[in-house]
Amino acid sequence: MTDSALTDGIHLVVDALKLNDVETIYGVVGIPITDMARLAQASGIRFIGFRHESNAAHAAAAAGFLTGRPGICLTVSAPGFLNGLVGLANATTNCFPMVQISGSSERHIVDLQRGDYEEMDQLAVAKQFAKAAYRVHRAEDIGRGIARALRTAASGRPGGVYLDIPAAVLGEVLDADQGARSLWKVVDPAPRQIPDAASVDRAVDLLAGARKPLIVLGKGAAYARADEQVREFIETTGIPYLPMSMAKGLLPDDHPQSAATARSLALKEADVVLLVGARLNWLLSHGDAPSWNPDAKFIQVDIAAQEMDSNQPIAAPLVGDVGSVMEALLARTKPSEHIGEWRQELRIRSEKNVAKMAGRLETAATAHPMKFLGALTAIRDVLAENPAIRLVNEGANALDLARNTIGMSVPRHRIDSGTWGVMGIGMGYAIAAAVETGDPVVAVEGDSAFGFSGMELETVCRYKLPVVTVVLNNSGVYKGDEASPNGDPAPTYLRAEHHKMIGAFGGKGFEAATPADVGHYLRLALDSGEPALVDCVIDPSDGTESGNIGHLNPKGLTSKKGN
Numbered sequence: 371m372t373d374s375a376l377t378d379g380i381h382l383v384v385d386a387l388k389l390n391d392v393e394t395i396y397g398v399v400g401i402p403i404t405d406m407a408r409l410a411q412a413s414g415i416r417f418i419g420f421r422h423e424s425n426a427a428h429a430a431a432a433a434g435f436l437t438g439r440p441g442i443c444l445t446v447s448a449p450g451f452l453n454g455l456v457g458l459a460n461a462t463t464n465c466f467p468m469v470q471i472s473g474s475s476e477r478h479i480v481d482l483q484r485g486d487y488e489e490m491d492q493l494a495v496a497k498q499f500a501k502a503a504y505r506v507h508r509a510e511d512i513g514r515g516i517a518r519a520l521r522t523a524a525s526g527r528p529g530g531v532y533l534d535i536p537a538a539v540l541g542e543v544l545d546a547d548q549g550a551r552s553l554w555k556v557v558d559p560a561p562r563q564i565p566d567a568a569s570v571d572r573a574v575d576l577l578a579g580a581r582k583p584l585i586v587l588g589k590g591a592a593y594a595r596a597d598e599q600v601r602e603f604i605e606t607t608g609i610p611y612l613p614m615s616m617a618k619g620l621l622p623d624d625h626p627q628s629a630a631t632a633r634s635l636a637l638k639e640a641d642v643v644l645l646v647g648a649r650l651n652w653l654l655s656h657g658d659a660p661s662w663n664p665d666a667k668f669i670q671v672d673i674a675a676q677e678m679d680s681n682q683p684i685a686a687p688l689v690g691d692v693g694s695v696m697e698a699l700l701a702r703t704k705p706s707e708h709i710g711e712w713r714q715e716l717r718i719r720s721e722k723n724v725a726k727m728a729g730r731l732e733t734a735a736t737a738h739p740m741k742f743l744g745a746l747t748a749i750r751d752v753l754a755e756n757p758a759i760r761l762v763n764e765g766a767n768a769l770d771l772a773r774n775t776i777g778m779s780v781p782r783h784r785i786d787s788g789t790w791g792v793m794g795i796g797m798g799y800a801i802a803a804a805v806e807t808g809d810p811v812v813a814v815e816g817d818s819a820f821g822f823s824g825m826e827l828e829t830v831c832r833y834k835l836p837v838v839t840v841v842l843n844n845s846g847v848y849k850g851d852e853a854s855p856n857g858d859p860a861p862t863y864l865r866a867e868h869h870k871m872i873g874a875f876g877g878k879g880f881e882a883a884t885p886a887d888v889g890h891y892l893r894l895a896l897d898s899g900e901p902a903l904v905d906c907v908i909d910p911s912d913g914t915e916s917g918n919i920g921h922l923n924p925k926g927l928t929s930k931k932g933n
């Protein structure tokens with residue numbers, strides 16, 4: 371037998387990924403996967419090498435959301451695997467499809483805890499954090515393992531899947547023909563799921579009787595890529611809708627039916643609520659009074675049947691994919707009657723809120739030192755000039771205020787901290803957005819949030835990605851003006867001149883002290899199409915603790931007394 375008639379585990383992994391149209395792998399190399407990264411690159415798969423696996427995994431998750439196909443993250447064993455796990459768990463929580471492939475150490479040593487290099491039972495650990503976790507024990511099962519991982523990640527409710535491949539399997543040599551026959555391409559990994567006709571009737575009847583109906587669009591609706599069906603349903607029925615943060619842009623934020631600027635009134639008053647790819651979790655106050663009308667009836671569109679009744683009784687469950695369900699609803703639904711008054715009520719509240727916000731923005735525009743809202747108004751104006759820009763957003767105040775200030779007009783152009791409110795997604799998401807879409811990316815980051823993945827600026831520069839990072843730098847977590855009782859900095863205090871960092875990696879850094887500076891440098895950076903960072907110097911006293919979720923933050927007795 372000649373060498374050309376042989377293959378090995380490493381080749382089979384790369385071949386299986388290629389066969390399944392994987393174009394990019396996000397990862398960090400080391401034993402036992404370095405050669406796999408090299409081979410992937412040589413075979414035409416793009417390998418994006420990161421500084422830390424959490425960021426690579428976050429990138430793979432974002433790639434999954436942005437493309438609708440599982441993003442791939444590749445890590446080494448134990449510590450690299452654990453670093454990636456944060457991204458894998460976050461992907462699962464957010465219902466993004468991704469696969470984390472990690473090399474692992476020798477099973478016969480690990481399982482007897484004899485002390486191998488990077489010893490860990492990774493499969494057992496991953497099971498708790500992933501939608502599913504699999505291990506391949508023989509090279510001839512690599513194709514099966516990858517097919518299974520890809521289908522599990524993408525089908526039904528998407529999520530993160532872990533695939534464990536021991537070093538010995540990667541090194542295993544087998545006959546090339548036998549190897550080739552062991553691989554296959556997954557057919558129709560995420561089939562449509564048509565709703566039951568009776569469930570559609572039930573929902574239509576409920577909606578028909580509503581006086582104050584409301585539609586809530588979640589990131590599942592954005593993920594479903596049923597943009598036309600969603601828009602048509604909303605516009606045909608005339609029902610007001612609220613977009614969750616990552617559903618913004620599914621319809622343009624200035625759409626006349628958007629109730630975003632009358633959110634609290636909409637929740638309090640709605641009598642029939644149609645949830646579309648949105649869970650009634652903490653982000654929607656679990657559907658509870660007093661945020662919601664206690665008599666509201668819920669209709670829920672979700673691909674995952676187990677989501678129904680998780681918080682409130684679901685009067686009309688619609689289990690299926692958003693596209694199929696909206697089509698079925700559209701076929702039976704007529705324009706809603708008697709909702710003119712309801713829409714008028716929301717409009718009046720909205721006008722009042724918008725006027726209040728305009729006042730705040732006006733005050734912020736001239737404030738010195740600069741306020742969050744001053745910088746954000748400038749960012750908003752620049753982004754409005756180019757709707758193709760992908761927006762990444764994390765922080766506390768930086769997240770809440772940017773979400774409310776920056777309008778989106780195109781679906782899936784905003785990715786953020788999501789269901790967990792996690793910090794650290796910034797650079798990973800930005801890198802994936804640039805790599806997967808080729809569009810310019812602006813990452814609007816709180817200064818603390820940015821620090822979690824800041825070293826990946828080097829990755830942005832190394833791959834010359836069109837990512838502009840805008841740091842809203844108020845010198846701290848939430849705020850930067852807290853005094854400490856001893857000589858140490860306060861727990862919330864941070865200090866960095868971020869624009870200097872990127873220079874070390876060959877990117878351009880700007881420091882902006884006024885909204886005019888912010889707009890000017892952001893435009894300059896976007897026009898260059900090159901990696902850049904704008905550090906916005908924000909008043910350290912601006913911002914509230916925990917942003918708009920301060921009520922979730924337990925306070926000790928000392929704080930309560932105001933000491």
Ligand code: ADP
Binds near residue numbers: 465789
């Ligand atoms: P948000 O945070 O924007 O409110 P969530 O992440 O809470 O959104 O909810 C997303 C929901 O969308 C999940 O329950 C998930 O099962 C569902 N989902 C994901 N993809 C689809 C799809 N193609 N069709 C229907 N539901 C989907």
Ligand code: TPW
Binds near residue numbers: 764848
């Ligand atoms: C992985 C807790 C929530 S928000 C935040 C932290 C540390 C940073 C807020 O400060 P930032 O924004 O980014 O400067 P701003 O605009 O308010 O000043 N670790 C993880 N996730 C979370 N959510 C935290 C800690 C947290």
